Amino acid sequence: MRIVFSTLYFVFILVSSSFSQNSLPRIKVSDNQRFLVKEDGKPFFWMADTAWELFHRCDDEEIDYYLNKRAEQGFNVIQAVALAEIDGLNSPNAYGETPLFENDPTQPNPRYFDYIAKVLNKAAAKDMYVALLPTWGDKVFKKGWGVGPEVFNVDNAEVFGRWMGQRFKDFTNLIWVIGGDRNPRENSTDVELWRAMAKGIASGTGGIENTLMTFHPQPSAPGGSSNWFHNDEWLDFNMHQTGHCPTQATYKKINHDYNLAPIKPTIDGEPLYEDHPNCFKPEELGHSIPEDIRRIMYWNVFAGAFGQSYGCHAVWQMFTAEREGINLPLRPWKVALDLPMATQVQHLKNLMLSRPYLTRVPDQLMVVDTQVDDESYVIATRDQEGSYAMIYIPTGKEVTLNTSILKSKTLKCSWYDPRTGAWFDAGIVSSSPSFTYTAPSTGGKGHDWVMVLDAM
Secondary structure (H helix, E strand, O other): OHHHHHHHHHHHHHHHOOOOOOOOOOEEEOOOOOOEEEOOOOEEOEEEEEOOOHHHHOOHHHHHHHHHHHHHOOOOEEEEEEEOOOOOOOOOOOOOOOOEHHHOOOOEOHHHHHHHHHHHHHHHHOOOEEEEEEEOHHHOOOOOOOOOOOOOOHHHHHHHHHHHHHHHOOOOOEEEEEOOOOOOOOOOOHHHHHHHHHHHHHHHHOOHHHOOEEEOOOOOOOOOOHHHHOOOOOOOOEEEEOOOOOOOOHHHHHHHHHOOOOOOOEEEEEOOOEOOEHHHOHHHHOEOOHHHHHHHHHHHHHOOOOEEEEEEHHHHOOOOOOOOOOOOOOOOHHHHOOOHHHHHHHHHHHHHOOOOOOOEEEOHHHEOOOOOOOOOOOEEEEEOOOOEEEEEEOOOOEEEEOOOOOOOOEEEEEEEOOOOOOEEEEEEEEOOOOEEEEOOOOOOOOOOEEEEEEEO
């Protein structure tokens, strides 16, 4: 069978060169190691949608429908998996193809990966990047959920990674994400296995300088991918999964990785999904609401994340009435594409790119008030050069700030509505070490606002 695989592989590499590719500027880490930028140095704010089952469950028409909608909503990254979670090895894709011959990672099915290449081109044509997970973690170990089968070991993980790297090396809109919702187990070879897959990918692309790569964990502490791989050369940026409970102080996890050495960018790659059962307890806690998701996203970015991933519970699994849903999805995926936060995420991206981006730093010293880690936690970010500051106020309360760090004694004050992206002029104020502001509306959760202070 290894001879058969080698022949298929050789033929496939020749054929693959015939695929036309829509080139986008490659994404790289910024010079200050805090953000992602395009090749020309322009800021890239990661605004991702989670579509784990996209390659596995969608046909051409559905792919077009999905990408058109997400492009209209301002998304620029799609997170999807090659060897998918929902019986991804034995349940074929929309065209009857499974990814591996005999479930052997050293024998990939070229036709299955042809379709992934086609989707990558479709995404590139809409100026969208794909954060590609080579495999979901249940193919390494199931650990109570997922159907597997467990097919990877250290040796074949490197072989599969090298094949994947070679197959997709020419796609400029590709970001590599290994791990697939699994934390390495103690007293196992898991860390070595994921390192082997990363090594294989880098080898297949012609070198680590040709990859942008991270690791997608389960919820963990104190960091995310940094817990195991922070010092690995292949890990270009850290990724968290902060999970599906609305009460997480997610800014603490971002802050942890932000302060590590060496400096690497960090992001929450899987926060609370829209329409997801809160803490997986729908009967007791209901499903998530936009107010909680929005708060988590602003917390993360203001704490130092270089962007933000979004997810919808029906969309990640491409749920339809004909399919058995996982954890009680509330509506079909095409309907769920228009849920409120899918539109509101772009307001966060637009806000952050409206001011100098690559000199932005978190700064909690601006918040004078004593705070507790609850849903009212106020968080601040500012320009390192002192030209602006942004303060996110989750509950519309009164807040006292130290604005003396800004470079002007006179500041233009504006309010930004994270629900609509609308701006409201709040006049001219004087810089002060202790100045009290009150948001345009009060009333607890849902009355969140961003104060923007610009030096004049």
